[in-house]
Amino acid sequence: MKFKQIVFTVFFLFIIQLGKAQTYKFITTGFSVLEKNEKGSWGKWSDLEKASIMISLDTDKNRIIVYSQEIQLYNILSYGEKEENDNDLIYSFECEDSDKIPFTISIITRKKQSNRKQLYINQKNVIVVYNIENFIDKNQK
Numbered sequence: 554m555k556f557k558q559i560v561f562t563v564f565f566l567f568i569i570q571l572g573k574a575q576t577y578k579f580i581t582t583g584f585s586v587l588e589k590n591e592k593g594s595w596g597k598w599s600d601l602e603k604a605s606i607m608i609s610l611d612t613d614k615n616r617i618i619v620y621s622q623e624i625q626l627y628n629i630l631s632y633g634e635k636e637e638n639d640n641d642l643i644y645s646f647e648c649e650d651s652d653k654i655p656f657t658i659s660i661i662t663r664k665k666q667s668n669r670k671q672l673y674i675n676q677k678n679v680i681v682v683y684n685i686e687n688f689i690d691k692n693q694k
Contacts, residue, residue, distance in 0.1 A: 577610040578688035579672065587680040601684075608672060608685060610660075617648065617658055619674075619683075626651060627658060627674075640665055650676075660685075 584606075586599045607620040612629075619625040633645030642662040649655050656676040663669045674681045 575612060577612075578690065579608040579610070579670075579683075579685040580688040581606040581608065581672075581683040581685055584681060584683045587682075589678045598682075604683070606683070607688065608683065617646065625674075630655065633657075 581604045583601045584604050585601045588596050590596050604621075609616075609618045609620070611618070615629040617627045617629065619627075627648040627650055629646045629648055631647040633647065636643040636645070641664060643659055644661075645657055645659045647655060648658050654677070656674070659673045659675070661671050661673065663671065670685045670687075672683045672685050674683075
């Protein structure tokens with residue numbers, strides 16, 4: 554039981570820091586994609602692929618950067634209210650891509666899954682989910 558309390562406390566302190574302007578770094582462990590087909594219906598999630606990709610949430614510059622093979626830069630237009638239920642803790646960001654197309658990015662903590670964190674990029678015709686962990690820069694300790 555103490556382990557759960559420690560994990561919750563550490564995560565709670567991390568989330569409190571979201572209120573302060575700074576940069577948060579995450580590393581992905583895997584990703585999956587869901588696309589709409591030509592009829593406009595959602596297909597099935599792709600198999601989870603392993604991936605080690607850096608993601609940066611920069612609240613000073615209001616942007617999220619995914620350092621994949623092709624760097625994805627998303628401007629944050631607004632910060633959503635924290636949502637919480639028995640299963641999830643959700644932080645949402647209304648964003649736009651380089652073409653000024655709006656969409657939502659969410660960071661979700663799955664409470665009943667050992668507080669697993671996921672980042673969802675919800676665009677019009679595609680949703681990408683990344684399993685993420687906090688990145689700890691060993692050079693800044």
